[in-house]
Amino acid sequence: MPKGKKKTESRGAGLEEYLEGTVFLDLWRDKMFLGQEFLTWLYLTSEKNNHFFELPGGDGVEAFFENRLTLSHGRGNNRRSVAITTTEEPRDPDWDEAYTAIGNNKRVIKGTLRVKAENREWRLTLPHDTLSPQGVKLSAVKDPAETDDLGKAGKFLDKIALTAELVSIVDELFSLFLSRRLSETWLTEDVPRLKEYLSSRT
Amino acid sequence: MGFMKGNPSVTRYRVTVNLPPDFTEEEIGERLRKQSFEDIEKTSEESSAGWVELIDDLSPAFEVGSYKFGPNYAFNLREDSRKLPAKTLNRYYNIAEREYFEKTKVRPNSVQKKELKENLRLSLLKRCLLTTDLREVVWLTGRDEVWLAGSGEKTRLLFEELWGQTFGLPVRLLVPVTMALETVPPENRDDVMGLVPGILSGEEEE
Structure with missing residues (x-):
């Protein structure tokens, strides 16, 4: 189970100096595609691997987009978006419209994600621009008696801890994507594999 | 939506410097008090923003014990405004x-x-009713992160200004590119900066 990272020098040590002279908003806008590519990769990889991910730390989690996915293509005034929703529970695993949209160069920009780790489960909306969890529904399995006894501060701490665990999982999934995206075999192995999977679904 | 009620939404910031040794619980409380919320109910001020306590969001007192929860500090950003x-x-x-x-x-x-x-x-303006907006702020010192409950540029900018005035500690918004630059070793940062769109084609896409 991924926990909050220990305080180490790896959290962007020297990054301020590296980014000196860079306009943050320009950098954010220029690299906005990273979030879209991550969500698209997450969707395809999740479907391909039956929702299972082995995280860099060695833990396994389930993560999949549930019932709403927004895909987009183009920039600014030329942006074309499509929202795909389903009311089926569980949804049809062959979410044809999504595959077709990705095949037509649309990229995932937002989706409702379900994440499961051991006996904990989260539902959230994940937007591409920040990758910060929105509207997090926490459904941890708890002894009801224990929950009743929790005071406000205790309940608050409980929510913080569960959200921190979710944030760590999202960070690790992003790290997993990034390690593949920057690897030398991205073009020779990962891209063909994703395209092959997409072709088999459309 | 925040952590006290509802389904939380999070805007994440990285605190880019180590917590100074003199930032004790008492010192943090003192700084919160100095920038606490000032009531404008009986004035003609258009807006007022400052910190209030997490549990008792009417209180700007910040007594010891009211803003530290386990290893985290938590409080509310309160903004009252009126519009004519x-x-x-x-x-x-x-x-x-x-x-x-x-x-x-x-x-x-x-x-x-x-x-x-x-x-x-x-x-x-004195006759206009005030609107109150509360946003929870959680400072997770163990993760070097600050979470602002909610999103939106206006709230973000207000928080960044008040945070700077209160603590003087620089924060950086966590978004995909800054997350990526933090994730990779320093020698691979140029690789991140050199990435162009192309997840499926392997070539630059619109």
């Missing part, structure tokens, strides 16, 4: 201008008009 609709101001101004003319038999000049309008604006 332009149409309302104009309506009352027209009445005031007529009364001025009836009393003096001359029309107000441009300086007098401006003064009349400003006095009227301040007087009417």
Whole structure:
């Protein structure tokens, strides 16, 4: 189970100096595609691997987009978006419209994600621009008696801890994507594999 | 939505410096008190922003024990604001201008008009009801992160300004590119900066 990272020098040590002279908003806008590519990769990889991910730390989690996915293509005034929703529970695993949209160069920009780790489960909306969890529904399995006894501060701490665990999982999934995206075999192995999977679904 | 009630939404910041040794619980409480929320109920101020406690969001007292929860610090960013609709101001101004003319038999000049309008604006603002906006802030010192409950540029900018005034500790918004630059070893940062869109084609996409 991924926990909050220990305080180490790896959290962007020297990054301020590296980014000196860079306009943050320009950098954010220029690299906005990273979030879209991550969500698209997450969707395809999740479907391909039956929702299972082995995280860099060695833990396994389930993560999949549930019932709403927004895909987009183009920039600014030329942006074309499509929202795909389903009311089926569980949804049809062959979410044809999504595959077709990705095949037509649309990229995932937002989706409702379900994440499961051991006996904990989260539902959230994940937007591409920040990758910060929105509207997090926490459904941890708890002894009801224990929950009743929790005071406000205790309940608050409980929510913080569960959200921190979710944030760590999202960070690790992003790290997993990034390690593949920057690897030398991205073009020779990962891209063909994703395209092959997409072709088999459309 | 925040952590006390509802389904939380998070805007994440990285605190980019180590916590200074003199930032004890008492010191943090003192800094919160100095930038705590000031009530504008009986004034004609248009807005006021500052910190209030997490559990008792009416209190800006920050007694020891009211803002530290386990290893985290937590409090609320409170902003009260009132808005006077332009149409309302104009309506009352027209009445005031007529009364001025009836009393003096001359029309107000441009300086007098401006003064009349400003006095009227301040007087009417006092009669406008305040809107209160509360945003939880959680400082997870163990992760070097600050979470602002909610999203939106206006709230973000207000938080960044007040955080800087209160603690003077720089924060960086966590978004995909800064997350990526933090994730990779420093020698691979240029690789991140050199990435271009192309997840499926392997070539640059629109």
